[in-house]
Each structure stands twice: as C-alpha cells, then as structure tokens.
Amino acid sequence: MFAAGLLENLVRFITERYRRSPQERASEYVEGLDLPPDPLSVFDAAMEQVFWVRARLGGDYEHQADADRMLLVQMFSILEAFLSDRLLSVVSHLGEPGERARRRLCTRMNSFNEQKWTLRDVAKASNILLEQVVKRIKEESFHDFKKVAKYYDHAISLEMLPTAPDDTSFLEVAVRKRHDCVHRNGKTTEGLLNRDINEAYLQRLASLFKQMARKVDTGVRSALADS
Template structure:
C-alpha cells in the first residue's frame, strides 16, 4: 500500500476521479444532443421531467436553435454525479444505460457518500470521523469508472443516428 506524505491525497484523488467522470458524462451528452437531432428529439420526448415545459412558437420562429439551446442549458445545470438521473438522460438520448453491469453501478453508488464527505466535509463523515481511502478502494473506483467510459463509448460506436 502506498503511503502519502499528506493524508488528504487519497481523498483528493477520489474527488478528482468523480470530477473526471462528471466532465466526461456531461461533455458526451451535450455533444450528442448538439450533433444528433434524433437523440435531441428522443431526449425531449422521453424526459418526464420536461413533460410540462413550454417553448413559445414566437421563440422558435425567432431562433431555429431555440429547442437545442433550451436543452443544452438544462444539461449544463445537471449534477452529473447523480448517476441514476444521468442514466435516465443517456437512456432517453443514446438508448443505452451508462452502467456496464450491476457491480460497476453498485461500486459507484457505494462511493457517492464518500465523495460527498471528501468534497463537502474535508474527508469526514457526518459524525466527524475521518475517511481513510485506501489504494485498493481507489483502484476499485477507477476500475468502475473506466468500465462506465468503455461502456458509453461502445454505445456511441454501436448507434446508428437517424434524423427525426
């Protein structure tokens, strides 16, 4: 097991792992919606959170990109470590889950509260106990995150974009 000169380094690494996957999921989803009208239409039609949202006809007439801009703004506002919600967005637009398997999903969900403690409580749980992150745990999280990226990339490669 590696020893770090500063005890916070493993916690900082864990937070950075999450930052990296959040940026990846955000960039890929926004890129998909920006470049694929069928994915955009599918996301809008199937997203239950947006069911009651309205865009005026005048706004659409004044700006043919109004819908795409409206969706992009909402995608930029998402919290991408809310994996369950982000999975729904990917299912609705890409037609694929972000989770390659149950084990990867379970691992990510198990590390979410640890991430929260590392980011918002300087590595302490709500009782004040310090979180000690091991190299084994970092490797486990890294493996799950890499599996997510490989799975999402496979879904992108397998898709057959069709215009709406």
C-alpha cells in the same frame, strides 16, 4: 458620429446574422460548444495523471490519506466531464441521430415537459430545440449518476451503470464518500473520517469508471452511426 457608426455596425450584424440559414446558425452554435473530438482519450489521459500524481507523492507522504481523498474527488470530476461531453456530442449532432436523441429526451423526460416556449421564442431562435436541450443538460449535476443514466437511456437506449451487484454497491458507497470529501472534508454525517480511501480503493474505482466510460463511448458511437 460615433452613435451613427455604432448603429450602422449593429444593423450590419443583425442583417448578417439573419441572412444565414438555420443550418448555418446551428453549425455555428455547435462549434461554439467547443466539445473535444475524442472525450474518451481525454478521460484516459486525465485518469492516468491521477495515478502519476499519486506515485510522485511517494508511499511515505505524510498527508497521503488527505491526498487520496482529494484524488477521489478529482476522479469523479474526470468522469463527470466525460459523461457531459459525450451526451452533448449526441444531442448536438446535426444529423438524424441528434434529432432523434433530442426528440426522445423531450418526450420521455418529465423535466423537459416543464419548459414553455412562446411563438416569439421560436421566431427568435430557429434552433430552439437544440439550444434548449443543450442548455438543460449543461445545468445538470453529472455526479448524480442515476439521473445521468436516465438521460442516456432516454436519448440512445443505453444503460451506463454497472449491473453486477458488487459493482453497484461499490459505486453507491463511492458516491457517498465523494459527498463526504466535498462537503465535510472527508467526514461522514456522524463525524467519522473515511479512512479506507487508499491506492487499492482508487484503483478499483478507476477500473469501474473506465468500464462505464467505454460502455458509454461505444454506445454513443453506435448511436451516431445509426442514421
């Protein structure tokens, strides 16, 4: 009796799933991504909280240098989340802008050309291109800014990285410092502790991250409006 009821429910589920149109299934899939409606506001609020936390520690906090290194890592995480959410909001768009971005990524990035799909895969997932592009992006490490920049360039022709030489070199060094903080508790490969990560350093990094986030947000909004 139990098995019969389970089978009936399974049949009902499968019937209902495939009764829906591809557009309905795509909408359901995108809704399930649970992307924030305004990633930039989330980014701004999170970045503000970083300095709220630092201010509450006070200038005479015994482990301020340790805290600053932890806050640097958190700032990278905040930007990475923003860059991921904003890129996903483009490629998961169900209108022409999203279709165009997905096509461009699949035809211009070598990593997408490695994917092989069978006719069975296509038959089982009517939105296979949408789902596979989203899956590939979710697998990326968004602190690899140079690779993320290629995604944005190929998807919507946006250059997300700073172009001023001073900013470029500062960002490259900051990326290495993040690696030191995450993998060696703040020490370089030579065993030297990064001692220059202080409030001034974090403020400059925050300013650069904000410029990048606003550039990306403006570019995404423009791309989504271009239908």
